[in-house]
Amino acid sequence: MSKYFFEANYVGEGIKGLLREGGTSRREALVAALKSVGGSVESLYYAFGETDVLGIIEIPEPSDAAALSLMINSTGSVTVRLKPLLSVEDLDAATKKTPAYRAPGQ
Known part of the structure; x- marks a missing residue:
């Protein structure tokens, strides 16, 4: 299980939905979405300023994380x-690993 730090911002209709539904409802939606890919929420916080929501989640596979990110972002x-x-x-x-790499111009 891999951990991810996430940052999220509500946009347009998402802000109106948050105002209607409240933070608890949105947390429940995130928990359900993560559960659908075998993941879970470690921590979740609302903030104000540059970022609306941040936290740490656990997701089994990188492809699950990518699928979830794509799905959420696709909503607009x-x-x-x-x-x-x-x-x-x-x-x-x-x-301890030494990958092969050549820097530009070398």
């Missing part, structure tokens, strides 16, 4: 951005 009511989170152990494993 919410924009969502997912950022995969790595544990310190994941980073330790990455530092």
Whole structure:
């Protein structure tokens, strides 16, 4: 199970829907959407300013995360951005790998 940090913003009709339904209802919709791909919500917070909603979710496969992001963004009511989170152990494993790469101009 992979963890993702997410940021979301309500747009147009999404703002009106949030005002009608409230935050609890939108949390329930997110929980149901994540459950449909085998995921779950670790934390969820509403904010104001640049980002409306943020939190941490767990999703089994990257393709599930992509499918969920595509579905939510396709509504035009919410924009969502997912950022995969790595544990310190994941980073330790990455530092032991040496991928082949040639920098531009070298």
